[in-house]
Amino acid sequence: MTNPAQTRPSTRPGPHTPRVSVWQVLAAAWHQHRSTLLVSGVAVLVASAIVVVISRLDTAGEEAVSPTTVQLIILLVDLYPLGVGVFLAAPLLAREYEHQTHLFAWSQDVSPTRWLAGKTVLLLTVAIVSALLLGGVTRELVLTTPGTRDFAFDVPYFDASPLVQTGHVVFAFALGLAVGLLVKRSVLAMTLTFVGFLAARIVTAFWIRPHYLSPVHTVAPVGQGSGYGPGLAVDSGYLTSSGQSVALPANCATSSSGDYLGCLGRNDIASVYLDSQPIDRLLTFQLTETGIALAVAVVLAAVTWTALRRTTRG
Numbered sequence: 001m002t003n004p005a006q007t008r009p010s011t012r013p014g015p016h017t018p019r020v021s022v023w024q025v026l027a028a029a030w031h032q033h034r035s036t037l038l039v040s041g042v043a044v045l046v047a048s049a050i051v052v053v054i055s056r057l058d059t060a061g062e063e064a065v066s067p068t069t070v071q072l073i074i075l076l077v078d079l080y081p082l083g084v085g086v087f088l089a090a091p092l093l094a095r096e097y098e099h100q101t102h103l104f105a106w107s108q109d110v111s112p113t114r115w116l117a118g119k120t121v122l123l124l125t126v127a128i129v130s131a132l133l134l135g136g137v138t139r140e141l142v143l144t145t146p147g148t149r150d151f152a153f154d155v156p157y158f159d160a161s162p163l164v165q166t167g168h169v170v171f172a173f174a175l176g177l178a179v180g181l182l183v184k185r186s187v188l189a190m191t192l193t194f195v196g197f198l199a200a201r202i203v204t205a206f207w208i209r210p211h212y213l214s215p216v217h218t219v220a221p222v223g224q225g226s227g228y229g230p231g232l233a234v235d236s237g238y239l240t241s242s243g244q245s246v247a248l249p250a251n252c253a254t255s256s257s258g259d260y261l262g263c264l265g266r267n268d269i270a271s272v273y274l275d276s277q278p279i280d281r282l283l284t285f286q287l288t289e290t291g292i293a294l295a296v297a298v299v300l301a302a303v304t305w306t307a308l309r310r311t312t313r314g
Contacts, residue, residue: 025118081168089176090189097184135165153232167293174297215275230279
């Protein structure tokens with residue numbers, strides 16, 4: 001009687017089995033994915049050319065591109081890292097398990113980790129180059145559109161950077177691989193990667209990013225402005241004459257403009273404060289966010305690599 005365990009192809013090379021080189025795995029990966037890579041590469045080049053043309057539009061000496069248009073363009077560009085995670089990375093391992101093709105792909109002459117290394121090198125390299133290009137052209141668009149530079153910390157302007165786009169792509173790819181290995185179902189892996197990537201981006205943008213560095217604290221007398229300049233507002237409020245932070249009294253909020261200052265004075269509100277991240281910290285924040293994304297990606301990749309070796313050992 002045949003032992004079922006003996007019919008399962010081993011994923012470990014035998015002592016005399018020639019090992020497939022990474023270059024051979026790369027060639028096989030290119031043969032399998034070349035259509036997707038070529039189509040996406042052309043799409044990225046066309047999109048980049050369109051953004052460059054838009055950034056140079058000029059009508060009667062005035063810029064023709066509005067901040068709203070710039071926002072929309074950057075949001076569309078932000079779909080690229082999401083697409084990499086959902087459509088390239090998530091199905092990469094999940095599909096092999098789902099269709100049982102890993103039993104053939106990870107045969108005696110190629111280990112699972114070598115197979116994954118070849119695929120990752122090819123797909124991620126193309127994705128990173130595309131991210132650098134898209135980040136570069138959107139950054140140029142922001143710099144050439146009046147009024148957008150002052151809001152460079154805000155969503156989505158902050159993402160108009162080669163650094164940030166690269167971090168997003170690498171994180172999305174690592175997330176997709178990890179989820180695909182975990183659930184081993186393509187559609188489920190793609191869905192979870194989609195949700196996970198968006199959740200991470202939202203949490204980072206609105207709750208983590210404002211606190212990479214301690215904000216600058218400024219105080220100004222009531223009626224003389226808050227001292228706010230270009231950058232990211234973290235917190236603001238009112239101070240009494242003794243320096244205690246208080247909320248705006250409800251009766252003052254409904255006062256007419258002529259009585260507003262008088263209402264504040266009657267409630268002992270003497271000044272306003274603002275905690276903010278000035279615009280000159282933008283590059284530091286983009287480097288920080290990129291570093292965090294890459295660090296999380298390394299952790300996810302290590303987990304995937306370790307889990308893949310354990311699940312295919314034997």
